Amino acid sequence: MPEHLLSCVEHCYQKAETFFKRSFTRPDVSFKLRGQKAGVAHLTENKLRFNPQLYRENREDFLRQTVPHEVAHLIAHQLFGLKIQPHGEEWQLIMRGVYELAPNRCHTYEVKRRMANRYIYRCSCPQGEFPFSAQRHALVSKGRRYFCRRCKVTLSFTGEQRLE
Missing domain, CATH: 3.30.2010.10 (Metalloproteases ("zincins"), catalytic domain)
Known part of the structure; x- marks a missing residue:
């Protein structure tokens, strides 16, 4: 410390x-x-x-x-x-x-995002690709369903993964 x-x-x-x-x-x-x-x-x-x-x-x-x-x-x-x-x-x-400071709610520090594995889901829309986090992907495997807001189709895992 x-x-x-x-x-x-x-x-x-x-x-x-x-x-x-x-x-x-x-x-x-x-x-x-x-x-x-x-x-x-x-x-x-x-x-x-x-x-x-x-x-x-x-x-x-x-x-x-x-x-x-x-x-x-x-x-x-x-x-x-x-x-x-x-x-x-x-x-x-x-x-x-x-403290004689401006009451700013948020900092302005640059935050480096770490690379994360994304699981690619799709719907029936032409550009309907949705990269899911590992946590969201795990929820799908436990039965949770996610829907496309445009076409209302259940998103399905493509089998693809990529680092983002």
Whole structure:
């Protein structure tokens, strides 16, 4: 676990405690997040998960924007409870007031997509080709059916696979 990230989380909590004049329970922090999300706050578990790949590639902005963004979710939850919107006015108040940051919902980091095996399905339309993920293909093998929105025909596996 990078020490810079943990100290940034702590700094964000200290700023919130100074601003709100109260203490907040510190979260568990993990670096077990993959994919497109830079960070995730698990409100009821008081847990933060961060994407190590995006952290390595965008370190400065990650510490300046992503960490306060996720901490603000947990602070908002501790202050206002579960009934608030994730990026609603309470969270925005914390982003602007405590961290003096624009309340941006999403990061702008470049995310490299990894190559994935696709299973090719077809319908009766001339251009009716549908690449399915392994997860969706497995659902079909368990009986789930998918239909073409244009011709309404059940999509069927062609036997073809390709990397995309």
